[in-house]
Amino acid sequence: MVKVDGRGNGDSLVRARNLDKRYQRGSEEIHVLQGLNLDVERGEFVAFMGPSGSGKTTLLNLLGGLDVPTSGTISVAGDEISNMASSKLTAWRARHVGFIFQMYNLIPVLTAFGNVELPLLLTRLSKAERRRHVEAALGIVGLADRMDHFPRQLSGGQEQRVAIARAIVADPTFLLCDEPTGDLDRKSAEEIMDLIDRLVHEHGKTVLMVTHDPRAAERAHAVLHLDKGVLVEGRGTGA
Amino acid sequence: MRFFRLVFAQLLRKKVRTTLTIGSFTVALFLYGLLVTIRIAFLGGADVAGVDRLNVINKTSLIMPLPISYRDRIASVTGVTGVTYATWFGGVYQDEKNFFPQFAVDKDTWFDVYSEYRVAKDQREAYMRDRQACLVGRGLAKRFGFKVGDRLPLRGTIWPGPWEFNVAGIYDGSRPDVDTTQLLFRFDYLEERRQFGKGTVGWYVLKLANPDDAVTISKKIDDLFANSPYETLTQTEKAFATSFAKQMGNVQFLVMTIGSVVFFTLLLVTGNTMAIAVRERTGELAVLKTIGFPDLGVLSLILAESVLIAGQGGIIGLLLAKLFTLGGDPTRGLLGTFYLPWSSVGVGFALALGVGVVAGFLPAVSAMRLRVVDALRRV
Numbered sequence: 001m002v003k004v005d006g007r008g009n010g011d012s013l014v015r016a017r018n019l020d021k022r023y024q025r026g027s028e029e030i031h032v033l034q035g036l037n038l039d040v041e042r043g044e045f046v047a048f049m050g051p052s053g054s055g056k057t058t059l060l061n062l063l064g065g066l067d068v069p070t071s072g073t074i075s076v077a078g079d080e081i082s083n084m085a086s087s088k089l090t091a092w093r094a095r096h097v098g099f100i101f102q103m104y105n106l107i108p109v110l111t112a113f114g115n116v117e118l119p120l121l122l123t124r125l126s127k128a129e130r131r132r133h134v135e136a137a138l139g140i141v142g143l144a145d146r147m148d149h150f151p152r153q154l155s156g157g158q159e160q161r162v163a164i165a166r167a168i169v170a171d172p173t174f175l176l177c178d179e180p181t182g183d184l185d186r187k188s189a190e191e192i193m194d195l196i197d198r199l200v201h202e203h204g205k206t207v208l209m210v211t212h213d214p215r216a217a218e219r220a221h222a223v224l225h226l227d228k229g230v231l232v233e234g235r236g237t238g239a
Numbered sequence: 240m241r242f243f244r245l246v247f248a249q250l251l252r253k254k255v256r257t258t259l260t261i262g263s264f265t266v267a268l269f270l271y272g273l274l275v276t277i278r279i280a281f282l283g284g285a286d287v288a289g290v291d292r293l294n295v296i297n298k299t300s301l302i303m304p305l306p307i308s309y310r311d312r313i314a315s316v317t318g319v320t321g322v323t324y325a326t327w328f329g330g331v332y333q334d335e336k337n338f339f340p341q342f343a344v345d346k347d348t349w350f351d352v353y354s355e356y357r358v359a360k361d362q363r364e365a366y367m368r369d370r371q372a373c374l375v376g377r378g379l380a381k382r383f384g385f386k387v388g389d390r391l392p393l394r395g396t397i398w399p400g401p402w403e404f405n406v407a408g409i410y411d412g413s414r415p416d417v418d419t420t421q422l423l424f425r426f427d428y429l430e431e432r433r434q435f436g437k438g439t440v441g442w443y444v445l446k447l448a449n450p451d452d453a454v455t456i457s458k459k460i461d462d463l464f465a466n467s468p469y470e471t472l473t474q475t476e477k478a479f480a481t482s483f484a485k486q487m488g489n490v491q492f493l494v495m496t497i498g499s500v501v502f503f504t505l506l507l508v509t510g511n512t513m514a515i516a517v518r519e520r521t522g523e524l525a526v527l528k529t530i531g532f533p534d535l536g537v538l539s540l541i542l543a544e545s546v547l548i549a550g551q552g553g554i555i556g557l558l559l560a561k562l563f564t565l566g567g568d569p570t571r572g573l574l575g576t577f578y579l580p581w582s583s584v585g586v587g588f589a590l591a592l593g594v595g596v597v598a599g600f601l602p603a604v605s606a607m608r609l610r611v612v613d614a615l616r617r618v
Contacts, residue, residue, distance in 0.1 A: 105526045122530075
């Protein structure tokens, strides 16, 4: 059960305590997150909603080790990441986090296969092993027959599926999705959400997703609202 | 190797731009190859000059003669194992534009001191038998089509009048950088026919038992003739060859200046290309860092790209230059030698890679320092 009151038990996969994030913009200080607490258990699917500028993406960046909090702590699967050195954090991201972006962010000069293989280039897997993993990941997203296609030869929905394959190929601890359906038409968005559903229910993945789309949020086990840097309990959360 | 495909794929992103940048390297390194070839042609004498040889010239000027009587006195200096001499002739073959060097040399000692000159035994014997005989270098023979047995007329400029020689042989160099564009003829023929300057030579060349004694022996010889009407200046053959080449201008400086300008321009062109390439790919680089590519990994990818461009262009340009020089001297023998050694090709390749590293360094550092959060916000 997702908790935002800071009273989660020690088994939480993701655990944030008193998370604060401030930015300096000129002479003005922007307080994006204010004393935020969060506990997410393994296998949960959590959606974060809120108006633009409410700090959703900032929260995702902090949980994914792309940014560091001004104060507070974050631990994921027992690793305290809030004070980790940059180089360690990079290695940690490679091992634990799969990122899915709104704009897919595929490398245009690489084929679907090449894009999905990227995270595996950082591992010690042999070429044959990498191929096996990539084929499996592309199989899961239903694009095994498109592995030699370049991004420009794929539809938006297919590109996002390749991005999902890239996110899961190294079998990360959890997936962070930033508006994964934000750039897709309704039908493609439904297909992507079906796929994320399957990753959660069939493959046991933990997914944290930022979205503006209520239909996408409906699929999540829990929906949390961010308002002025504070997490508000929503559907599926518990004390 | 596992990242090679990623680096190579980036080169294909903007094919025209990559081709043009590789083309810049090709042209620059081709030019480098030619400049090195020309430098060797002019200063090759200095580079191949024997370390165990000294040249003795008139202290006043290279064009002032020395008495032939000095030969025995030089030969008597301890540490000197051989002495020969030569005189610049300065004849014209048919037309003044057909310039090539001609030297009157001592038939008995020249080839003992210049062991890198190779002449067939029978041709050498013919040269020794005929007072009017001459030997022409392979390059010179090729330039004018001279053959053994030809009668070769020259018009004297220092010693006016027609001079005729018989081509007794064609000499080669034991190394490719030996000048084979010269004509050597017998000093006794010059001595017999010239109207003035009898009993003098242009300069002496002496061979040392031990090259380490060069400084001591130079001083000994110059002291020997101090305060005489013909004071001497003894110097290493390299210094002599360099000063000889400098009479045609400071080729080394010219070559270095052109080369430096070319490489500096190349640095700017490639640096600019890489900077644009990195700026265009900010989002993609951020994605690579997001999925776990370390900062040094990103730096290496950009550097590898830059070095790959430089390497490809460099090797094409250098091979073209090598091929060009293998085609022969385009001046038809005006240059003493016309060849590009493989060692210079290697140096050129290393230079190209160096330019690639330097040009890619700043863009690579900016890619390395990219903050993922900021970059993703711009995507």
